[in-house]
Amino acid sequence: MNKSPYYPSQDPVLKMRQEMKLRNFSPKIIKSYSYYITNILQFANKGASGVTSQNIRDYLETLVNINSSASTVNCAYSALKFYFEKILRRKFFINLPRAKKEKKLPVVLSKEEVKKIIDAVNNPKHKCILQLLYGCGLRISEVIKIKMEDVDCGRKMLYVKKGKGNKDRCTILPEKLVKVMEQQKTLKNPKDYLFTGYDRKSPLSTMSVNKIVKQAAAKAEIGKNVSAHSLRHSFATHLLENGVSIRYIQELLGHARLETTQIYTKVSNANFKNITNPLDNLNL
Known part of the structure; x- marks a missing residue:
């Protein structure tokens, strides 16, 4: 053979x-x-x-x-x-049902909690990772794959290449990170990863990023189950609370379906901040 x-x-x-x-x-x-x-x-x-x-x-x-x-x-x-x-070209999945997914609400941090997490970190590289996860609404798999050529400081944009579903998209680059990115561009080549591992060539691992987030949240004494994705959830929720259209948020997050983005309407306080709680009306 x-x-x-x-x-x-x-x-x-x-x-x-x-x-x-x-x-x-x-x-x-x-x-x-x-x-x-x-x-x-x-x-x-x-x-x-x-x-x-x-x-x-x-x-x-x-x-x-x-x-x-x-x-x-x-x-x-x-x-x-x-x-x-x-x-194998075999068809026997017609009568096999999929498991019904649990509809859990995402863990969302307040702006003060996000600030505490970022402030808890002294390492500039780790701080930048946290700021990008929150400030660009990135998935953990996306932040580790950023290359210098993906960062457009002039337009304040970040190009996310081959995100979930192998799709490319653009998201916003925070003003606070422009100088940091410009400095990195003078030190690295366009094809270099922004965040590298010990060999200074390969991208940082997802495990390392998760560890950075967990340690920062613990140091900041945040009483929530914080993950890297919590910062992405918080990015979307805070944009929604600031009045940004959910359609724009969908594009920034790279969601294929609007229904996926609409989960943030359930955790946003935008719909509730003008409601007076009945308990607060009682003369206690």
Whole structure:
């Protein structure tokens, strides 16, 4: 048999990875899908061609029974659906329902809490990461991929390349960061990452950014479950409270659907700040 790498692999997982690369899936999704395909084959204890719809149903039910989140179950569902339908051309997902997602409200920080978190950090690099997460509404995967060529100081814009769904977008660059970015541009080449790891070439890891955020929130004594995404949530909510159109916020965040952005209307105080609480009307 011709073993050229250009021929599709007979290994089920490798074959799927090859197909996903051709379709320009992100490395994170490829890794996730590969995990679930390996998992289902071990669970069913048979080859890919022998897996039945009942095996898949039992596997997904097992994930639910071990208290996996709806997002985890649905990710597994998407991985299995892609593999068995797109790679093996088998159609048995019609009667398999997706898990209903929990409708949790995002953790939003007040402006004072955001300031405390940023002020709690002395390291200039770490402070800049926090300011970009909040000031540009970035996902953690986006902040670590910023290259110097993506920063337009003159127009005060940041170009987010290959964000979620492999989509490019523009977002606003805070005035407070323009001088910092201009200085970095004199020290780095256009293709260099803004934030690098120990080798000063590779991008900083998501784990490192998460650690920076968690440590800053702990030092600032914020009594909320703060993550990097909390700063993105806060960016969107504060814009909404300042009267910015939700359509503009959708574009800045890179949401494909307006419904995704509308979650911030549920945590914004814009609709409630003019309401007097009935308890406050009592002469107590």
